[in-house]
Amino acid sequence: MEQNFRIGLIGTGRIGLVHAGSIADTKGAELTWVCDPFIEGAERISAQFGGKITKNPEELFASGEVDVVVIASPTPTHVDLISAAIDAGVHVLCEKPIDLDIVRVDALRAKVAAAKANVALGFNRRFDPQFEEIHTRVAEGDIGILEQLTIISRDPAPAPQAYIAVSGGIFRDMTIHDFDMARYFIPNIVEVTAVGANSFSDYIKEEGDYDSAVVTLRGDNNELITIVNSRHSSYGYDQRLEAFGSEGMLYAQNIAETTVAKYGKAAVEARKPYLEFFLDRYAISYRRELGLFLDSIRSGTQINPSFEDGRAALVLADAALESARTGKTIDVRGKLS
Amino acid sequence: MEQNFRIGLIGTGRIGLVHAGSIADTKGAELTWVCDPFIEGAERISAQFGGKITKNPEELFASGEVDVVVIASPTPTHVDLISAAIDAGVHVLCEKPIDLDIVRVDALRAKVAAAKANVALGFNRRFDPQFEEIHTRVAEGDIGILEQLTIISRDPAPAPQAYIAVSGGIFRDMTIHDFDMARYFIPNIVEVTAVGANSFSDYIKEEGDYDSAVVTLRGDNNELITIVNSRHSSYGYDQRLEAFGSEGMLYAQNIAETTVAKYGKAAVEARKPYLEFFLDRYAISYRRELGLFLDSIRSGTQINPSFEDGRAALVLADAALESARTGKTIDVRGKLS
Amino acid sequence: MEQNFRIGLIGTGRIGLVHAGSIADTKGAELTWVCDPFIEGAERISAQFGGKITKNPEELFASGEVDVVVIASPTPTHVDLISAAIDAGVHVLCEKPIDLDIVRVDALRAKVAAAKANVALGFNRRFDPQFEEIHTRVAEGDIGILEQLTIISRDPAPAPQAYIAVSGGIFRDMTIHDFDMARYFIPNIVEVTAVGANSFSDYIKEEGDYDSAVVTLRGDNNELITIVNSRHSSYGYDQRLEAFGSEGMLYAQNIAETTVAKYGKAAVEARKPYLEFFLDRYAISYRRELGLFLDSIRSGTQINPSFEDGRAALVLADAALESARTGKTIDVRGKLS
């Protein structure tokens, strides 16, 4: 019989709500505890999806009623919560990034590696059906040898200044998803070259951050990965990926809200071009993420993406920042192993 | 405060299950009774979605615990169930068609017109976001005066012979949705011309039915509506619509499962072209159908589509059959008023 | 060595100019005579493309300097000119239609059948690369057995009233191309059902003609062919074709002027949707038509499309008119053999 999991949720903001919905929709998963120091958030989630509430993560871990914890609290709390979960023998699905500081991440590395509990990172895009289809077809050899990966990734609008100030910068906060997507296809990156720019936002510039960036990665088989980022996009969330191989190219176009096209005197046009931000665009991937993690625990297979994947993305983000600031290509081989 | 509705469901087959899901997803709706002479069906639905069960519709109507009944039982039961619901003061959402025999429909007509209870017909495609978008834009004048409507409607695969035998024929069973779609845009049809063919199925021919058909309708403003039907389609459920007006054309392409395209040596191709049959393709429309009906009851606005819409579609289906058999265009003006 | 042909051109209007260009571009073809009672037209063509000029077709045929004549003069002259060409032993490429009166066409039939000279009809669309690709793939079995053919064919704007008055009506003047396209795929048509409408043009109505029409043909293998026509189209020349078979569907979309798309706040749009009228849309097909006719003469292979194809299209047009006027399906088997 299939193993059921009692799930605890820490953090009840926008992304916490997404995870609560996933837990409710996932067979073999039951929301038993909801934790947030802002207790009204926990109450709201509990009222809709069930579970006991607490302000204190320690109470959650001590309850003995949680098999898996979903960490959706602010980034600075992640490292301590992962550590506490391991101590309690509780599996972890932690939102990205692990931390903004690689030193803190590295301090936790050995403990995670030795833990009986599994730690998965919430790089949900790996579970997007479009990107997964491309990944599967590349793995099957559908386009021969993979030579180039091109990721266009633009957010609809920048986060507010207060968020930018503590975000860790565009590479650690936004590009980090693209770094993981790159590594989903080409795990071993050897080199990072990044260019950042302040193209449109004064307040992002004030915070010493870039609003636009282009990153070029080199894989260990001489693949070239290009990431084009912008913190805004007037036409909606722009999330495209193309895998170019020796025998063909696979291209994931954005997802449109409608197939209706108007053929008029001056133009052919489709209204409402793209799905809004990530909660819509990646809704399916968030749903699949939890179920596949539980499946991995049940079957004892490799956790994907893992704590190490989370660390690797952060290493690439740090290297990108260094490259953008110094105008030099950064060799990351020593840092990724 | 919003009025809540206690919902009874009669019929627990494939489409009954869809409605049970809609009830569960619709705010202000609660499934209180599930009825099916095949009681295991009722038990299964009840176990998943709640509600008391019965083999007998009379028990459901007599309970006083049902405000709205969803009739998803076989077609021959519809007329009697609608009648019983009206007697019980219960609102009705009835699956199409009302009946295969216009005489039985007409016998119920006056009772429905005089009833305090509302009767809606389950022509769910009116609630498909794509078709609704076109309808709205046509109404807004986005393509000037509507002149032509072209509906391509092909099922993935024909129903089995046993079903065909009692289906009432392609026009009453399959095209009836397209007749309602035509009337969604152009309510007043004056003339029906139909051509049927046996292009591929021996068993459909044995039952004296067509497997393929083309119907041309004329609207009272000289619009021409073309419906192209096939009972099979190797590439999946083919549901397209184009509205052609004096100032432009609106076209609803089929919905694809993926936006991923492969650019290969010989071709550009996208796998898995279309959504499967109606439960996938029209999932959203089924969900919206119930909620919008409840809204209409609450606000006292015109029920859409109504019993009269159900009757009109049947009149068109009968005329199409007569036209296909006689090779003559049928004037339906006298029959539709 | 390849046989060269001396070409005479009769008629120097819009379509005559197209043929003059084709002659100039076709290897092994030389324009030797240009004939038009409006001699300024002949002078203009001759100045640009060469050839002697005359007002009188007899002079052209008597010259002994013409191997092939292209007849691009008004329809009422076609029958006599074909006849004169046969008498002179000159091959003929004649613009459609042969004549508006089937009696006159039939009177010429035996003579054409017995002639040494070849007579081809100018149904250029058979040489359009898109439609030809579909034809080839259907013939190769790419979509299994052909069951349905759907042709959407809309002109950008109606001809002026004076032209409509002598055009022979929409079926003989405009739909005739679609009838030939239908027969390109399914040569043996058994039945014609047509519905005409006056949807937008007062002056077309005054002339007793339709501005819009839908025609359903049945093939001898129970194929259903649907033709949707309008004399106007605000978004340009609308020329689409879909071949539906047991194993798939082939669809020829219109040809756009640009692939550039704009992704804006409210819509994705491509400017300048379609190619203008037939001179642009079918430019390549006109070019290929002449060369392939000359190739057929050289190799002694079947002329395509032939005089008989021209006659068959006219029979279908006459049947469509009769059907539209009487509201009855017309059996054309006796008339097509």
Add this chain to the structure above:
Amino acid sequence: MEQNFRIGLIGTGRIGLVHAGSIADTKGAELTWVCDPFIEGAERISAQFGGKITKNPEELFASGEVDVVVIASPTPTHVDLISAAIDAGVHVLCEKPIDLDIVRVDALRAKVAAAKANVALGFNRRFDPQFEEIHTRVAEGDIGILEQLTIISRDPAPAPQAYIAVSGGIFRDMTIHDFDMARYFIPNIVEVTAVGANSFSDYIKEEGDYDSAVVTLRGDNNELITIVNSRHSSYGYDQRLEAFGSEGMLYAQNIAETTVAKYGKAAVEARKPYLEFFLDRYAISYRRELGLFLDSIRSGTQINPSFEDGRAALVLADAALESARTGKTIDVRGKLS
């Protein structure tokens, strides 16, 4: 009256033949001289398009019968031929690049600047209707402020080793078109960052050249330009461009040979995805290039693209090579003024 030009053509290889065709198709242009030391080439062009022939450019310039010379000979001859043309008072349309050595280009710079004769560079892609449409719309403000330009540019197959050996490398030979395209939109580039790779070709590696590259440019208004190159592409010539602005994005998709799509059981596919190499893809741009140059001479307007544009593209190519070799971003401000 419009000024006519007598055109001399130097070089009769593949690209020389393209120019001969352009001259023949351009009103007000006459091919008077054809020059190639390989005299059979000149004879062949002359036989088809007219003009006297010579092995010696000096004879062409001394003839007094040439107003404009099109230089389509090997790159090492360009500088001397431009110089000789200026001495003879003959306008020049020179194929790219001016030279592989910036020192030789700079030595010619003052002479060109002072010359009465005009010197245009053959960056034909500026005259591609798709890219020009985007350029026009960007200039009109259709997408607000231009922030990012993304160019995907992949050749169908690499040139043979012998050509690679003398090509000057991927940046000077292939990317140079993309550098000019970047400058067509954003003339003032301040910074070049390039990454090269050997992803598939052993012989390109042997020649010390890259077969793949990604280049990031920064414009003086903080625009980021990304160029993705490969020397091969299994699905044909891949030439896409996207202009991303504050108010929208304009995207030029590749040009397909056919609009025909097949909807089959497993996939939707379009055969023969893309136009072959540049002679097909850019046929129109080559035709327009000459005519627009002659128009500029007639009207005395700015030559576009000019000798300085040719020089700038070479400066960017040299910087890209330096960046790829050193792993450092190169500031090009001093070199471009």
